[in-house]
Amino acid sequence: MQTRDSHTSEDGFIRLTNVMKTYQMGIEQVHALAGVSVSFEKGSFWAIMGPSGSGKSTMLNILGCLDRVTSGSYVLQDEDVSTLGDDALSEHRLKHLGFIFQSFNLIPQITVQKNIELPLYYLGWDADESADRAVELAKKVGLEDRLGHKPTELSGGQMQRVAIARALANEPEILLADEPTGNLDTSTGHQIMDLICELNDLGKTIIMVTHESEIAEHAGYNLHMRDGLIERIKENRQ
Amino acid sequence: MKRFKLARNIWLGIENLLLHKLRTFLTMLGVVFGVGSVVAMLSVGEGASQEALEQIRKIGSHNIIINSIKSDDETSSSTVYTRMSIYGLKYDDFARVSESNPAVKQAVPVKIINKDARFHTRRMELRVVGTTAKWFEMLDRLVVAGRVLLPRDNEKMANVVVLTEYGARRILATGNTIGENIRIGSDYFMIVGIVKSEGGMAGNIQMPDEQTDAYIPIKVARNYFGDITRKSTAGTWIREMVELHKIIVQVDSLDNVVKTANSIEAMLRRFHDKEDYQISVPLALLRQAEATKRTFNIVLGSIAAISLLVGGIGIMNIMLASVTERTREIGIRRAIGAKRGQIISQFIIETVVLSTVGGFIGIAIGVAIPWAITYFSGMPTVVTMSSIILSVGISISVGVVFGLYPAVRAANVDPIIALRHE
Numbered sequence: 315m316q317t318r319d320s321h322t323s324e325d326g327f328i329r330l331t332n333v334m335k336t337y338q339m340g341i342e343q344v345h346a347l348a349g350v351s352v353s354f355e356k357g358s359f360w361a362i363m364g365p366s367g368s369g370k371s372t373m374l375n376i377l378g379c380l381d382r383v384t385s386g387s388y389v390l391q392d393e394d395v396s397t398l399g400d401d402a403l404s405e406h407r408l409k410h411l412g413f414i415f416q417s418f419n420l421i422p423q424i425t426v427q428k429n430i431e432l433p434l435y436y437l438g439w440d441a442d443e444s445a446d447r448a449v450e451l452a453k454k455v456g457l458e459d460r461l462g463h464k465p466t467e468l469s470g471g472q473m474q475r476v477a478i479a480r481a482l483a484n485e486p487e488i489l490l491a492d493e494p495t496g497n498l499d500t501s502t503g504h505q506i507m508d509l510i511c512e513l514n515d516l517g518k519t520i521i522m523v524t525h526e527s528e529i530a531e532h533a534g535y536n537l538h539m540r541d542g543l544i545e546r547i548k549e550n551r552q
Numbered sequence: 553m554k555r556f557k558l559a560r561n562i563w564l565g566i567e568n569l570l571l572h573k574l575r576t577f578l579t580m581l582g583v584v585f586g587v588g589s590v591v592a593m594l595s596v597g598e599g600a601s602q603e604a605l606e607q608i609r610k611i612g613s614h615n616i617i618i619n620s621i622k623s624d625d626e627t628s629s630s631t632v633y634t635r636m637s638i639y640g641l642k643y644d645d646f647a648r649v650s651e652s653n654p655a656v657k658q659a660v661p662v663k664i665i666n667k668d669a670r671f672h673t674r675r676m677e678l679r680v681v682g683t684t685a686k687w688f689e690m691l692d693r694l695v696v697a698g699r700v701l702l703p704r705d706n707e708k709m710a711n712v713v714v715l716t717e718y719g720a721r722r723i724l725a726t727g728n729t730i731g732e733n734i735r736i737g738s739d740y741f742m743i744v745g746i747v748k749s750e751g752g753m754a755g756n757i758q759m760p761d762e763q764t765d766a767y768i769p770i771k772v773a774r775n776y777f778g779d780i781t782r783k784s785t786a787g788t789w790i791r792e793m794v795e796l797h798k799i800i801v802q803v804d805s806l807d808n809v810v811k812t813a814n815s816i817e818a819m820l821r822r823f824h825d826k827e828d829y830q831i832s833v834p835l836a837l838l839r840q841a842e843a844t845k846r847t848f849n850i851v852l853g854s855i856a857a858i859s860l861l862v863g864g865i866g867i868m869n870i871m872l873a874s875v876t877e878r879t880r881e882i883g884i885r886r887a888i889g890a891k892r893g894q895i896i897s898q899f900i901i902e903t904v905v906l907s908t909v910g911g912f913i914g915i916a917i918g919v920a921i922p923w924a925i926t927y928f929s930g931m932p933t934v935v936t937m938s939s940i941i942l943s944v945g946i947s948i949s950v951g952v953v954f955g956l957y958p959a960v961r962a963a964n965v966d967p968i969i970a971l972r973h974e
């Protein structure tokens with residue numbers, strides 16, 4: 315219980331305060347998040363767990379500036395982003411956040427290299443600079459020999475590595491992952507987790523949604539959700 | 553947006569379009585045919601109107617031409633006994649036309665005589681025009697050799713002749729034979745120059761120097777040949793008395809041409825009891841040619857607008873389908889940090905590339921068709937730079953106008969829903 319208090323403090327790197335996310339379904343209101351207050355320190359590694367429909371993805375989307383809170387506040391790197399407009403949120407995603415998805419979300423028509431370069435394109439990098447950076451990132455995830463391939467020619471594990479390389483292209487401080495191993499077999503899942511842990515060791519703040527407690531054990535903190543509320547937060551001792 | 557480079561965006565658009573080559577090509581066809589037909593049809597219209605304008609220019613847009621004609625009830629003035637028809641413009645008419653109207657800058661009398669001529673050993677009938685120096689001021693013709701008639705030729709009643717190039721060729725005179733004498737009728741005339749002549753029609757107006765062989769001073773013509781000619785028609789000799797065959801009037805400004813023609817007509821009607829003259833105004837033809845061209849352009853414009861509208865709707869339809877198909881891609885781009893404006897510009901650029909490439913193919917076709925028309929049928933066609941610039945402008949606008957809605961739809965895709973979209 316004492317750990318929980320420290321995560322509702324006023325000076326977090328990422329801080330949600332009384333966040334509600336409500337969907338209107340006909341006349342009924344669905345509270346995907348029903349008043350969540352939590353703060354994540356810089357460089358910490360979190361696994362969000364909980365039953366289906368408990369609000370995990372909703373929370374991650376809000377943290378990722380893809381969605382807005384209905385009420386409450388969200389402070390990201392000392393800036394209240396809960397009231398920002400669409401362009402400003404895009405700017406945050408572009409500069410500070412990296413996303414890893416369960417279904418990889420690579421663009422199938424373009425090569426691995428172009429997929430990795432995508433954030434750099436929107437950051438306005440030169441073609442040459444971005445190509446060099448893409449090669450460097452592909453090396454980091456062990457796919458330098460697959461740069462010219464289309465994503466559809468890769469295995470699931472390889473696709474997720476490409477997605478990680480892409481998420482790292484803009485050198486984000488924060489990585490958000492929604493069930494990154496959900497579509498992978500156990501051993502491939504572990505390889506991906508090793509990569510993610512490595513990134514945490516390099517100082518990235520990581521917030522990951524997962525169903526598997528085995529995967530969640532890699533994280534420093536496990537946050538359990540139920541019915542749009544935080545049920546408990548557990549610190550893992552490594 | 554500051555480093556969001558246009559060239560790379562265009563390249564991205566091209567790459568996307570190349571992913572579906574056949575679809576892209578088929579989508580373009582509407583614009584290809586629309587633009588192709590605009591360029592081709594405008595060039596046909598332009599060719600026809602430029603040809604008409606050129607003919608009118610040769611007569612002179614400031615000029616009014618009055619011709620003597622044999623009126624239908626001409627018999628009244630000819631008697632069976634004399635068998636002489638008297639009709640047409642009079643010397644007095646010329647004096648009245650040149651002096652009565654302040655808008656008339658100058659006027660020239662024209663007498664046409666067909667006379668047997670001999671030059672060295674060559675004999676033939678020449679069509680000789682008796683006129684004054686003003687003729688050559690009013691009809692802008694190139695002097696090939698020597699000089700044209702001068703005012704002093706009429707004052708001194710000099711026996712000089714200026715041949716047209718056409719006449720010189722018929723009688724076998726050249727630039728080297730200037731200064732030699734030619735016999736016309738029973739008198740000798742010195743060749744002083746050779747000028748170009750024009751033939752053909754401008755609308756329904758004949759060129760004043762069509763089939764003219766030679767010019768001599770009108771006073772000389774009247775003095776030697778008189779006003780009466782004999783013509784053999786259907787076996788009987790008919791004598792005709794015509795003082796002047798033509799009067800060409802030059803008006804001081806374009807605005808006064810039609811007004812002056814009307815007042816000359818009113819005046820002639822007062823002095824002639826029959827309509828034995830006809831007034832032609834090249835400027836009226838010019839106006840008519842311009843009006844025809846304008847109508848033609850409106851009709852063309854509507855056809856082009858309809859085909860481009862259809863082409864544009866085709867593009868919009870495909871782009872809307874493409875947005876739906878690429879919902880997930882759009883979601884990914886948005887999640888990564890692309891702004892709405894960047895998605896809009898991505899899709900607009902894609903449509904504009906599509907319509908512009910279609911436009912250029914259309915221009916190529918639109919230039920090839922008139923070329924083939926001219927090559928095979930000899931009909932004049934002119935592809936103007938402005939029609940090409942217009943077509944490029946139209947193609948780009950079609951892309952922007954019909955790409956805007958699909959692009960906005962793309963930008964409004966919710967990334968969360970798009971990413972869930974399987």
Ligand SMILES: Nc1ncnc2c1ncn2[C@@H]1O[C@H](COP(=O)(O)OP(=O)(O)OP(=O)(O)O)[C@@H](O)[C@H]1O
Nearest residue numbers: 337339344345346365366367368369370371372373
């Ligand atoms: N766009 C939406 N409209 C209406 N209700 C929604 C919407 N998105 C989410 N919800 C509801 O909000 C609740 C939380 O959804 P969320 O996707 O966050 O669950 P989750 O914890 O990620 O579940 P899972 O483990 O199945 O992915 C659910 O009851 C869901 O039905």
Ligand SMILES: [Mg+2]
Nearest residue numbers: 370371372492
């Ligand atoms: Mg979920």
